[in-house]
Amino acid sequence: xxPYVLGIDIGGTNTVFGIVDARGNVIASSSIKTGKYTNxxxxxxxxxTEASRLIESNDATDKIQGIGIGAxxxxxxxxxxxxxxxxxxxxxxxxxxxxxxxGVPVAVTNDANAAALGEMTYGAARGLKDFIMITLGTGVxxxxxxxxxxxxxxxxxxxxxxxxxxxxxxxxxxxCGRTGCLETYCSANGVARTAREFLEIRQDPSLLRNLDIDSxxxxxxxxxxxxxxxxxxxxxxxxxxxxxxxxxxxxxxxSPEAFIxxxxxxxxxELLMRPLKEAMDRSMLSIFKGKPKxxxxxxxxxxxxxxxxxxxxxxxx
Amino acid sequence: xxPYVLGIDIGGTNTVFGIVDARGNVIASSSIKTGKYTNxxxxxxxxxTEASRLIESNDATDKIQGIGIGAxxxxxxxxxxxxxxxxxxxxxxxxxxxxxxxGVPVAVTNDANAAALGEMTYGAARGLKDFIMITLGTGVxxxxxxxxxxxxxxxxxxxxxxxxxxxxxxxxxxxCGRTGCLETYCSANGVARTAREFLEIRQDPSLLRNLDIDSxxxxxxxxxxxxxxxxxxxxxxxxxxxxxxxxxxxxxxxSPEAFIxxxxxxxxxELLMRPLKEAMDRSMLSIFKGKPKxxxxxxxxxxxxxxxxxxxxxxxx
Numbered sequence: 001x002x003p004y005v006l007g008i009d010i011g012g013t014n015t016v017f018g019i020v021d022a023r024g025n026v027i028a029s030s031s032i033k034t035g036k037y038t039n040x041x042x043x044x045x046x047x048x049t050e051a052s053r054l055i056e057s058n059d060a061t062d063k064i065q066g067i068g069i070g071a072x073x074x075x076x077x078x079x080x081x082x083x084x085x086x087x088x089x090x091x092x093x094x095x096x097x098x099x100x101x102x103g104v105p106v107a108v109t110n111d112a113n114a115a116a117l118g119e120m121t122y123g124a125a126r127g128l129k130d131f132i133m134i135t136l137g138t139g140v141x142x143x144x145x146x147x148x149x150x151x152x153x154x155x156x157x158x159x160x161x162x163x164x165x166x167x168x169x170x171x172x173x174x175x176c177g178r179t180g181c182l183e184t185y186c187s188a189n190g191v192a193r194t195a196r197e198f199l200e201i202r203q204d205p206s207l208l209r210n211l212d213i214d215s216x217x218x219x220x221x222x223x224x225x226x227x228x229x230x231x232x233x234x235x236x237x238x239x240x241x242x243x244x245x246x247x248x249x250x251x252x253x254x255s256p257e258a259f260i261x262x263x264x265x266x267x268x269x270e271l272l273m274r275p276l277k278e279a280m281d282r283s284m285l286s287i288f289k290g291k292p293k294x295x296x297x298x299x300x301x302x303x304x305x306x307x308x309x310x311x312x313x314x315x316x317x
Numbered sequence: 318x319x320p321y322v323l324g325i326d327i328g329g330t331n332t333v334f335g336i337v338d339a340r341g342n343v344i345a346s347s348s349i350k351t352g353k354y355t356n357x358x359x360x361x362x363x364x365x366t367e368a369s370r371l372i373e374s375n376d377a378t379d380k381i382q383g384i385g386i387g388a389x390x391x392x393x394x395x396x397x398x399x400x401x402x403x404x405x406x407x408x409x410x411x412x413x414x415x416x417x418x419x420g421v422p423v424a425v426t427n428d429a430n431a432a433a434l435g436e437m438t439y440g441a442a443r444g445l446k447d448f449i450m451i452t453l454g455t456g457v458x459x460x461x462x463x464x465x466x467x468x469x470x471x472x473x474x475x476x477x478x479x480x481x482x483x484x485x486x487x488x489x490x491x492x493c494g495r496t497g498c499l500e501t502y503c504s505a506n507g508v509a510r511t512a513r514e515f516l517e518i519r520q521d522p523s524l525l526r527n528l529d530i531d532s533x534x535x536x537x538x539x540x541x542x543x544x545x546x547x548x549x550x551x552x553x554x555x556x557x558x559x560x561x562x563x564x565x566x567x568x569x570x571x572s573p574e575a576f577i578x579x580x581x582x583x584x585x586x587e588l589l590m591r592p593l594k595e596a597m598d599r600s601m602l603s604i605f606k607g608k609p610k611x612x613x614x615x616x617x618x619x620x621x622x623x624x625x626x627x628x629x630x631x632x633x634x
Contacts, residue, residue, distance in 0.1 A: 073604070083604065130471040144570065146468055153463075153572025154447040155608060160569040163602045165562070168484065176602055245482070252477040253461065253570050255470025285480045285493055287390070287400065291472060 002065040006051060006102075007310025009111065010034060010071035012086035015043075017051055018303070019060050020310035024122030026303045028058045040089040040097070048101050067098060067106045068312030070114030070305060077156035079108055085175075105316035111135070111305065113150050113159060115262055115297075116143025118308030124260050124298040131258045132250060133297075134161065134243075136265035139175070140183035140190075146254055162187070166246050186243040188265055191218035194235050206231035218265060225271050236271040243272075244279030251288045262297035262304065319382040323368060323419075324627025326428065327351060327388035329403035332360075334368055335620070336377050337627035341439030343620045345375045357406040357414070365418050384415060384423045385629030387431030387622060394473035396425055402492075422633035428452070428622065430467050430476060432579055432614075433460025435625030441577050441615040448575045449567060450614075451478065451560075453582035456492070457500035457507075463571055479504070483563050503560040505582055508535035511552050523548035535582060542588050553588040560589075561596030568605045579614035579621065 004027065008017040011034060018029030032050055037043035055061055071094065073084040079095025081087065099106040109117070116133035119125040125133070129148040135141040140162030144151040151158045162183035163176055171180020172193065184190050195208055195216045207224040208216060208231060224232035247259050265272065277294060284290075299307055321344065325334040328351060335346030349367055354360030372378055388411065390401040396412025398404065416423040426434070433450035436442040442450070446465040452458040457479030461468040468475045479500035480493055488497020489510065501507050512525055512533045524541040525533060525548065541549035564576050582589065594611060601607075616624055 146463055146470075147466060149464060151463055151571055154574035155572055155605075157604050158570065158572035160602060160604070163569045165566055165600070166485070168562070178600065178602065245485070249482055250570070252480050253475065253567070254468055255472055255475035257471035283482070283495065285477060285495065287474050287477070288472075 002063045004060050004063050005065050005310045005313030006055070006067045006104075007306040007308070007313060008047070008051075008067060008069045008098075009114070009305030009309045010069060010074075010087070011111070011305075012072070015047060016306055017047070017054070018306035018310065019054060019058055019064075020307060020313075022314075024307055026306060027060070028054055029303070029306055030054050035088055038088045040092055043089070044097060044101055051102075064102075064104050066104055066313040066316030067102060068114070068309045068314070068316060069094065069098065069106060069108040070111040070309040070312070071108060072111060073157075074108040074110050075156040076107065076109045076113070076150075076152045079106070081108075107312045107316035109150070109152075109312055110141070110157075110159075111308070112141030113143040113152070114308035114312060115141070115299075115304065116145055116150055116260075116308070117311040118299055118304060119260055119262070119297060120145060120148075121311040122299065122307055123304075124295050125258070128257050130254065130256045131260055132161070132254070132256045133260045133262060134247075136187060136261060136263040138188055140187045144254065145256075161246075161250060164246055164249065166242055182242070182246050186239055186246070186265070188218040191221055191235060191239055191265065192216050194238055195221050195232075198231060198235060198238075202231070204231060208232060222268055222271070233271065236268060237275040239265075240272045240275030241279040244276040244281075245283045247276070247280050247292070247294070248283035248285070248288075251292050252285055255288060256292055258293040258295055260295055260297055262299070266296055319380045321377050321380050322382050322627045322630030323372070323384045323421075324623040324625070324630060325364070325368075325384060325386045325415075326431070326622030326626050327386060327404070328428070328622075329389070332364060333623055334364070334371070335623035335627065336371060336375055336381075337624060337630075339631075341624055343623060344377070345371055346620070346623055347371050352405055355405045357409055360406070361414060361418055368419075381419075381421050383421055383630040383633030384419060385431070385626045385631070385633060386411065386415065386423060386425040387428040387626040387629070388425060389428060390474075391425040391427050392473040393424070393426045393430070393467075393469045396423070398425075424629045424633035426467070426469075426629055427458070427474075427476075428625070429458030430460040430469075431625035431629060432458070432616075432621065433462055433467055433577075433625070434628040435616055435621060436577055436579070436614060437462060437465075438628040439616065439624055441612050442575070445574050447571065447573045448577055449478070449571070449573045450577045450579060451564075453504060453578060453580040455506055456504045461571065478563075478567060481563055481566065483559055499559070499563050503556055503563070503582070505535040508538055508552060508556055508582065509533050511555055512538050512549075515548060515552060519548070521548055525549060539585055539588070550588065553585060554592040556582075557589045557592030558596040561593040561598075562600045564593070564597050564609070564611070565600035565602070565605075568609050569602055572605060573609055575610040575612055577612055577614055579616070583613055
């Protein structure tokens, strides 16, 4: 076993990569712009050049055991990316192409599964065998761990809990083409949509009315709530309640020991956690009441994506 | 390894038990009345007497490898039954008591998990590693298999998909104390409730109006639908649609290769399957569209409970 892995997190905007040791120390990291390369082979060339530079300058040449990649829609079984609307390339065999270029084994999975692996290997889920990672970012992602293993499902694509239907009728339009998905309510975008709905429908005063309604962000709502704005707090109540009800529903599936929340919105503190826990407890099937914990990720935001991806590098074959 | 296991299915009314060989042949079976014994030690004495008689008369003395038991709320990890409202006894350490009495290892799980194990060992799920068993009986039960293993969750009680919330507002009251659970709509009782609602709210003629509304059963609805009764057919449309939408939601969790339907209602043929498949396809997240199969159990109804429980007997330690 060689001492390092390379973790690569491919996002729509940036690709972050880092050299990680077996204890989860990020030895060094760097990034390139994903969106700049509409041609994948140009992208791969640049990634190889920059990663090789990082590896050489950290005396890690020939010390990389494997590469783990987290990327939207990346399939653990096939190694492919298909239908990834946020990436500039057509469908492609990602693991194979990267492995051929770098000459080391590569494993890929989607970003939320990578986050779950990272949390289990280095973070808040160390020692847990049954947990569900919920990433509250622009959208809502999830990584499900049962019996110590990430759930990939029959086709490698399991764990899309952001697309659980939480509102069956008159639900919000989702990017997936369906309506009422969890992520249309409980993501950063969802919070901004709730703000716009509340401001349009209601008349009560709010600090948010000083802002351009079409460009309100979840950060704006957070800032207003922290200043005591009643309407902004209600937006968090609404968001937390829907998420708490959804976590109760997820519990009847796999009865996890804990839900681990990750991403910008998860740092809203009691504004989100109080209504979330109240709704979760109220909606919980009695045999599970009081059992699943809700805890926050322990991975440093800056390192989390790379760490998560790198955890997969150890299992690459 | 000894050649037989004893499978025991404990229901609220009857306890059925049988001697099963490694190929899933039920060598012999018998039953006692569960409800007759309010004292568990009397029940266990009678079960032991009758099962011993069956074992002796089939030349199986000292040939029983283990005992598997399926029972409401039975916990695979603890071996206990707790809060089983349909059974006449208080909470008790079922596996331990039965093992002490019979002198062989005993494993227990709930009835739907047992059904999933039976289907995987002897039935429609042979060769499948990722599937979800849905039992459509008086209530709705489920057994989830991921990567060839039944999902027991952190506490041994996972897989209660009958209590997924399918109607968030104004949902029907469920026996579990919550509202809007899947089983209030898609069980035999649920179909009867739908019939009563439709008959009260609507005015159109129906064969069902010839029956006493308070004692209508799902069988009555089926019989009327088979005779072409429009309202009865709509009741199946309503039921199948809700179930199909729920199966689509379950798919985002574990991306199963198949759903296996079991129990009386699953034998309603196209009356249920057509609306179910249409709704499932319509509600399915695009990456999973057309993937999960919906198939019917291949276990003989009479033997299924015993076979399911017996499958667990092989792993008892």
